[in-house]
Amino acid sequence: MNTISPDATPSSEGFARVTAALQALAHAEPPRWLSASARTAQEAADALGVELGQIAKSVVFRSRADDRAILVIAPGDRRIHEPSLKQLTGPLARADADFVKARTGFSIGGVSPLGFAPAAGLPAPHLYLDRGLFRFALVWAAAGHPNGVFPVRPDDLARLTQAPIVEVCPP
Template sequence: MSTTDHATGASGAHPRFVEALRGLGLDDLPDRIRRFPDQTRTAAEAAAAIGCELSQICKSLIFAADGVPVLVLMDGSSRVDVELVRQALGAEKVTRAKADVVRETTGYAIGGVPPFGHANPTRVLADRSLLGHSVVWAAAGTPYTVFPMAPDALVAQAGGMLVDVREAPSGAGEQSGTSGSAQ
């Protein structure tokens, strides 16, 4: 994919995402979207391109809770504890969603999933770790684009429920094998 991808608008963001921003009254946000010549599919790639801390990246991850898609928003330096997600949702089973489910649910490919503006309404869990910064950066619908937003506003726009689903750091006293994790 080149940086002149025909599927993006003037801001470089996915047209569906720009339309969603306008529908949410966020008309100024498309002007703050940054497009990079190289992909920023991973949190580390995005942080390096932006020049921010890894924890300032907001990852938008789709899981399947008892077969129903759910979006988890997590800071870029942390991993999701799948067992904590399961408990927060009261689900029997939680797994990472496959790429086709991610695209069908959100309308975006993995690496470019924004925190809101999805093709289908999805339940959203937002880890409290996102609130540790005044600004976070999230994907704008493509692996080449990101946008800045105050984390509390981002969680509100996503309709997210604040939860603690971050995996405990290694050596924090948790027994190995008691919970699953996902990036």
């Protein structure tokens, strides 16, 4: 695995929030700090030496109905079928970098499925977990920074996030 040395301490507010959230939820595996940025699912898979589908990518959409963030946690090897997602959420728009940062507290490339810090007065994103992740015993999710990831079993990810399990990423 391509991680930073154990004695190095990353200085990232998002990474620290995710670390604290995982500890508070009694998740046994701490996040890892990669020595190279993994802004894309492919970069993360390459850095970790795992299958692309084992990367639990976070994709943020913008609800047209209430301007809330919709966060889909999906396998890195699959595309989100937006018409299927819209059946669950209603009309959607693409989320730009400013929207993602304001609604999640994370920058694109490091959006974690937990540890949110939305801007004052904004609700946390509404989460969905795609069933395709359950093909794997272990997946890797972003940990609040493009260099941060954490390992998690899909069942545990569902428990930690309380996200409904949906099918929005066809094979």
